[in-house]
Amino acid sequence: MSRLEAKKPSICRSDPLTGERARASLAALKGLVTSCYGPAGRLKQLHNGRGGSVVTTSQSAALLAGLPVSHPVLKVLTAAVRNHVACFSDGGLFTAILCCNLVENVQRLGLAPTTVIKLNKHLLSLCTSYLKSEGCACRIPVDFSSTQILLSLVRSILTSKPACMLIAKEVDHISTLILRAFLLTIPENAQEHIILGKSIIVPLKGQRVIDSAVLPGILIEVSGVQLMKILPIKKSDSFKVALFCVSLSGDLSDTGEGTLLVSYGVSLENAALDQLFNLGKQLVSDHVDLVLCQKVIHPSLKQFLRTHHVIAVDRIGVSLMEPLSKVTGTWPIGSLGSISPSSYGSVKDLCIAKFGCKHFFHLIPNKTTICSLLLCNRNDTAWDELKLTCQTALHALQLTIKDPYVLLGGGCTETHLVAYIRHKTRNEPESVLRDERCSQTELQLITEAFCSALESLAGSLEHDGGEILTDSKYGHFWSVQANLPSAVNWPDLPSRCGCGLYSSQEELSWSFLRSARHPFPPQTCLSREATGSADTLTLDCFTAKLSGLQVAVETASLILDLSCVIEDTN
């Protein structure tokens, strides 16, 4: 009642995009994301003067999570990008840049939002149907019989995050590890419904990147003190495991809402402890070798188990419970009373391993899809970045399994799409004009805005002042160094296109990106030999990029459709 306060009236602003403030903040955000994009992207340091760690990153997930955004329109944009990243892990910067470009380009035209939104939607459907079609020349079907494409995909993701601070050798090592970790999560006898396992990333900071490793099974970190108490492990073929999800600390469980009267001299602690000992006896008589507990085990029970040569590890935490129950095949025990024998599980081997300065308890399973990725990097920020990158790569691999295609990276997909759209709208505009009821000029203007948004997206891969060219056969992306001596015949210089699919040996004619050109039909239907010949391609995750494209256009339409903003100032 005392806190009852009248609400302040809200502030209502019409046309939120036309103002100087909106334009400035949109340009600022665009500059920020554009400069981070690609392998040559610049790093950003997020620093909070009040404390917390300093984050050095070029990834949208970390960047936008820490970035305070005040303008409501930008809030929509960043929220859309963050939601996309939460779904697909990859393609956040792509989405953000494309969305900014689209809003900016269309804003400049000053056409009625209705037409813009309709036509943008049409162009988007043109793109998506082309990318999904069989004749699409920027999409490669994944050949699962060799690791080449998958490895290229992982490597592309790793190289596009410069804040991981990896050298070429380390990139090779980590990408192999990621692929191996991923392959370990695929069940061996795959039926039509595959349930993928899980790769658990275990942190090991301050070590060399080369020391990173993939191990099957689960690593449980144990402190040195705990380690001393663990007995030497006897050799055996298999170990019987009991996994508890209730606390074994002897505390009294929920006694209900009523009152509990305890007579003088009655010690409930002793009673509870007696119960624990009974449990211990049962475990011993059932020949359990390893007791794992999510919560705390009472020291007396631990001692009791140790004297009976049973290894006890407690405080495992809830996040490891599901993988543990999968690895060992146990059913998490929720009872202190009698335990059903069916809830015990087993592991093939147990060992204590030391990596760096940390000790781990390693459970080696018989046959499961859980593995541990021991990830090392020099410092905390670089490790955080690397971990995020690994998760992105693993997620991209999972998405690729679901939809077995990859897209050409390095800007080639974008330039190719631009060539396709330009050609399509120039040569077959009738269907659009009839369906959407707009004029030829409007269509041309919007198409140009859409295409230049995609082109400048591809162009933002270049950060060192180089020139970007595109060829008129495939519509791919070629970049040349800046400040070349004018005497050199520059079209001869680029050796490979952005994705690495084509080399300049072929007879190609180049033109500058973003220069006026005659629309040409890009060559469709990717030849098999072409994909086979190149060893290292730059590739992008198909699902993530397609969805990113859709989300970017949808969000841009949403922003352009705003007629006013009501800001609640309470």
Next chain:
Amino acid sequence: MAAAGSVTVALHVAEVLETIVSGCLGPEGRQVLCTKPTGEVLLSRDGGCLLKALHLEHPIARVMVACVSSHLRKTGDGAKTFIVFLCHLLRGLREITDKEKDSFLFENIQTCGRHWKNCCRWKFISQAFLTFQTQILDYVMDHYLSRHFLSIFSSCTKERTLCRSSLEMLLGAYFCGRVGRNNHNLISQLMCDYVFKCTACESRFEEVLEIVDDCFVELKVGVTGLPVSDSRIIAGLVLQRDFSVYCPADGDIRIVIVTETIQPLFSIPGSEFTLNSEAQFQTSQFWITERTKAIVKHLQNQNVKLLLSTVKQPDLVIYCAGLNGISVVECLSSEELSLIQRVIGLAPFVLPEASSQYELSHTALAKFCKPLILRSKRFVHLGLMSTCSFAPHCIALCGPVQGLVEQHENALHGAFKMLRQAFKDLDLNCVTQTSDQSCTSGPCIYKNSRESNELPKIVNSSIQRSYQDTVVKNKGELAKTQTNLKVCSNLIVPSVKLEQNVLCSTPKVAVTDSYQTDETLRCSSPNKGRIMDDHEPFIESNSANSKPENTRRGISYENLQVTKLARKDSILPLRYKSLETCTSQSYYSSSIPAGCVLPVGGNFEILLHYYLLNYAKKCQQSEQTMVSRIIANAILGVPKILYKSKKGNYSFPQVYVRALQALQTNQPMISNQTGLESVASKYQLLTSVLQCLTNILTVDLVINIKRQPQEVYDQDSEEEL
């Protein structure tokens, strides 16, 4: 605040609101972004939502917002039109006052006197509006507009079946005004599919709409981060939580619902448990464990595969259930529980007192029960076997941002409300002068109408009474708003009572009547004595009129004519009333039947405009002419905004002229829009706006209170204190 200023002030306020909402009105409307103090952003085109987000301070604005929200609660649609229409009405009123001002100034020199004069005048005008709303509007609707109404039902028979194409048009038009323009087709298609998928039995779709409207929050799943086009319908029910234990099971799955923990506790609230020894503690714990196991075992023996619990179950229960192959879902909300209970008609399982092995009576079956992964979040997916007409389906709504998903959710929910309203009969208060001139005082016919879902149940307790006293007549007019039973109780009660006496011979009617009597008697006792005098004439008239009225209703439903709607190829049955049969009687009882629609694009407005002007020409009383004219002109404001961006042949003047020509030559109006809107909701909107206007006009002074608003206690709690 002076009353004279109140129209001007109200107009200013309404104009400000109009500029905000008119940007979002109609298919060309744009989005509004609302930021919350928590940092969230919400996209909206919903007028009610915008008005709420503004947090208005101005007293008149607050009255308007309150009126809009009460209207929205009833119908779920029309907030923006409300404001636009209100604004135009106020504009019309001010023009008239401006004209009169000169003469007015000369008459009153003293300001104080002028103030009171003004108040009286505004009161007068507002009464005229009220008279219009309660009498003329219904008369015009019934006499003239009703012949243009189309029906959404596909067949002409009394059996109501939904026609897919007309439902699509109705929903399409609704979503045009509510969601972003690149999504409305998708959303309306989704909703249309949803309605048909959920309707197990064609003729009972009203029940389905009711369930969906009530439980919509539980029937949708919002997914952010995916493009809107990924939205889809999921067969079965999706609970927004994960399994506590999941045991895969094939075939039909037996379900049990529990509302308490299965594991017995040491003590229940209000009791005391005394522990005397450690052994006792251990035995009781042992007993608890054994008993829990026994109950779970018992469930397993009864072949139960899924346990739905409204509370969190202890670890022991989860463990036992897992061992016995029973999946467990915990912490169901009471709304989810009530939805499940409505769908499968299952009562919660009561824990047996002793460890008896009696048969489980409260179980239901599900076709499947599995985890569903949406955007790497796990949900429980149940394929319940429905025991009612609602076949459970869920809508997964995707969108790049939460604000957009919420907008679509709200729009869908509103659409269900709108549909529910559209499929209800709406009775009109039709009050006319009788043709019988023998009554010198001009008796009025009052009709007590109640909204009712099903036709046969409608009991028209018509009252005909003649009042000699004009004061009483005025009172009756004021109080006679159609749903407000309490206000007009002094008129209705005796009539209902007496009607019961008269109509007792027909058993069908008697049942409903007695119910009405019960309800109305409660609030009527003080007025009884006075009204007793009027019994005699009433009985006569009522018994005479009850019969023809029934036949008239029959006729209006039988006379259906199928006409082809221009431009679209769909065939809609046209409602058509034979006026000949009506004129022979002294009064009409009428209603807007369920599912009446008109094409969108200002059709309703132009029709009403035309007929109101016609009426105004015929009308003798000057104030009624004025009010009719004001309303007729104001109502055109809505189509004017709708056609604002159209050019050439589709511009508003062109459309208007064409429509008027068609009306004058009695040709069908040709609409170039595909889409339908419910007549009932338009009508309700009109009455709500007029009520709001009278509300604003009758206030003569706004008292500003600086104190903290005091909490309003319930009467019960005060008694307790």
